[in-house]
Structures are given as C-alpha cells and as structure tokens.
Amino acid sequence: MTTPPIVAFIGLDGAGKSTQIEMLKAACEDRGLSVFVHPNPSLQGLSTRLDEIAVEHGHVDRFAMLGPDTHKVMTAAVKWVAMSSLGTAPDGTDLIIADRYAYCQIAAAEALGASNRWLIEGMFRGLPEPTLTLMMDLEPSVAFDRVKARDPEEWIDLGFISRMRAAYSELPQASQWTWVEAEGTTEDVHRRVVAAVAGKLDGLL
Numbered sequence: 737m738t739t740p741p742i743v744a745f746i747g748l749d750g751a752g753k754s755t756q757i758e759m760l761k762a763a764c765e766d767r768g769l770s771v772f773v774h775p776n777p778s779l780q781g782l783s784t785r786l787d788e789i790a791v792e793h794g795h796v797d798r799f800a801m802l803g804p805d806t807h808k809v810m811t812a813a814v815k816w817v818a819m820s821s822l823g824t825a826p827d828g829t830d831l832i833i834a835d836r837y838a839y840c841q842i843a844a845a846e847a848l849g850a851s852n853r854w855l856i857e858g859m860f861r862g863l864p865e866p867t868l869t870l871m872m873d874l875e876p877s878v879a880f881d882r883v884k885a886r887d888p889e890e891w892i893d894l895g896f897i898s899r900m901r902a903a904y905s906e907l908p909q910a911s912q913w914t915w916v917e918a919e920g921t922t923e924d925v926h927r928r929v930v931a932a933v934a935g936k937l938d939g940l941l
Contacts, residue, residue, distance in 0.1 A: 741937055742834055742864060744870065746840050746913075748900055750897075752925060756926060764830070764831055770830045774822055805850050819834075831940065846899070868936040876897040
C-alpha cells in the first residue's frame with residue numbers, strides 16, 4: 737500500500753500549529769480530499785502526576801526529580817509509541833497531516849540540556865520522512881505570551897522557548913523545512929501554509 741503524502745507541523749508552543757492543522761484539513765476537505773490527522777498525544781496528565789510524585793518525595797518538580805536525561809527519554813518514549821504508526825491511515829486517504837514530528841523531541845532534548853540527544857535521535861530513526869515539514873516560526877517572546885495567555889500555569893518559560901527555537905534552527909534538517917511566519921492573523925498564516933503545501937505538493941491545493 738502506498739503511503740499518502742505527509743505534511744508535518746513543527747514549531748514552538750504558541751505558534752498556532754493545532755489551529756493551522758484544522759484549517760488545512762478543512763481546506764483540503766473542501767476540495768474533496770480525504771485527510772487523516774496523525775495526533776500528538778498530550779503529556780499533561782503524566783506531567784501532573786510526576787510533579788505530584790516529585791513533591792511527595794521532596795523535589796521541586798519532575799525535572800528536579802528525574803533530571804533532563806531520564807525525563808526526556810520518558811517523554812520521548814510516549815511520543816514514539818504514538819508516532820510509530822505514522823504513515824498508516826484509512827484506505828482512501830489522500831493526505832496525512834502530522835501534529836508534530838521527531839524533530840520536536842530532538843530539539844527539546846537540546847533545549848532541556850539533556851546529554852542523551854543521540855539516544856532520542858536513535859529512537860526516532862526509521863520513521864517515515866514527511867513529504868513537507870512546516871516549521872511554524874515565531875519570535876520566542878510572542879510564543880511565550882501566547883502560551884501564558886492560554887494557560888498561566890504552564891511550566892514553560894521564555895528561556896526554554898528561546899532555546900527551543902535555537903535548537904530547531906541548528907538541526908541539520910532545518911534547511912530542508914519550509915519555514916512559515918506564524919505571526920499575524922490566523923487567516924494570514926493559513927494563506928502562507930496553503931501556499932507552502934501547494935508549492936510542494938503539486939495539484940493537491
């Protein structure tokens with residue numbers, strides 16, 4: 737069975753990936769295409785439980801309890817389970833949209849200061865490569881403000897977001913991605929996304 741084209745959305749928290757995924761899906765379906773969105777599982781429940789355990793045992797939070805290496809392997813393993821099915825979709829699917837990709841986990845390992853990035857890279861080796869990777873690019877300060885407006889209790893700070901953007905930029909695959917300016921109205925960004933998809937996947941949009 738032939739794998740449909742895969743468009744992967746990556747980028748900083750707050751860059752509007754989820755919104756743009758839904759808008760692209762709707763635009764494709766309006767043109768009669770069958771679209772499958774490969775989901776990104778939330779780690780919020782696991783993170784909350786780990787923080788509770790950390791406090792019970794005298795630690796500030798899960799990061800202090802586990803350290804960056806163990807924490808990153810644990811979260812990457814959860815993401816790997818979800819992403820291991822990337823490339824599979826219901827019969828008749830014309831396009832797979834992936835909500836994030838392995839690059840997100842590799843960049844996060846770097847941003848967290850983990851020393852086992854090589855292990856994270858090895859875990860995700862062999863996944864189907866996206867036909868098009870859309871890097872939703874945004875100034876870290878804007879991304880931080882958006883995240884905090886959405887959830888004031890979110891643990892992410894500006895320093896981490898800045899390190900994430902730098903880590904993305906330094907990955908060897910970064911030059912192969914399509915970088916999409918994620919600032920502006922959702923409609924403006926959607927037009928940029930559609931143009932990028934149409935330019936790469938001739939005849940799709």
